[in-house]
Amino acid sequence: NAGVMQNPRHLVRRRGQEARLRCSPMKGHSHVYWYRQLPEEGLKFMVYLQKENIIDESGMPKERFSAEFPKEGPSILRIQQVVRGDSAAYFCASSPWGASNQPQHFGDGTRLSIL
Amino acid sequence: ILNVEQSPQSLHVQEGDSTNFTCSFPSSNFYALHWYRWETAKSPEALFVMTLNGDEKKKGRISATLNTKEGYSYLYIKGSQPEDSATYLCAFTVSWGKLQFGAGTQVVVTP
Numbered sequence: 001n002a003g004v005m006q007n008p009r010h011l012v013r014r015r016g017q018e019a020r021l022r023c024s025p026m027k028g029h030s031h032v033y034w035y036r037q038l039p040e041e042g043l044k045f046m047v048y049l050q051k052e053n054i055i056d057e058s059g060m061p062k063e064r065f066s067a068e069f070p071k072e073g074p075s076i077l078r079i080q081q082v083v084r085g086d087s088a089a090y091f092c093a094s095s096p097w098g099a100s101n102q103p104q105h106f107g108d109g110t111r112l113s114i115l
Numbered sequence: 116i117l118n119v120e121q122s123p124q125s126l127h128v129q130e131g132d133s134t135n136f137t138c139s140f141p142s143s144n145f146y147a148l149h150w151y152r153w154e155t156a157k158s159p160e161a162l163f164v165m166t167l168n169g170d171e172k173k174k175g176r177i178s179a180t181l182n183t184k185e186g187y188s189y190l191y192i193k194g195s196q197p198e199d200s201a202t203y204l205c206a207f208t209v210s211w212g213k214l215q216f217g218a219g220t221q222v223v224v225t226p
Contacts, residue, residue, distance in 0.1 A: 004158070033212060042219065043159075043204070048212040056213055091158070100146035100208040103161035 004107035021077040025094030121217035135191040136220040138205030142186035146208035
């Protein structure tokens, strides 16, 4: 049973470009979570999505960041007009349902570097 | 902002020795406490999800306890092995689906 798949593993963008990070949850999982790890910091919650719905986006920066989880296909975290401060590791996790007693299963992350 | 604190930040353990470390979290509005093991260049691996005061969970040589009234959890590693070297993260469920992570305890087991 394949785990959470994130791609690309590494992404390099120049300032002002757009970055698209993809996450395919584990089979049977319909809840997806995105976390960000800035350099020298811990994992920080960004957004929680269920198929076609954003449940909690309280950790998303107000501008330039958006996330979606369409009915078909992977979840996408989109960063427009990237800046140097967006350089970080972005992790996706999934669970079969959103109950607090369920573990979230993580992917290997996407390392985003902004030149 | 709810603080999840882990201590120590790092520790070195001799192979065969046992060790433990702490996660402290807000004791009000408790839902669940998660423990993860994170090896370098890999993804965080779920170890335990703990929900009840007094809970004890065990997985091989690793076990965890939970005290929700005073807001702390201990993770124990018995008879440490080099493959136990990793960063151990705890995370507090803030609300439905949202985890607040601690900074982690980095464990290095030397032969």
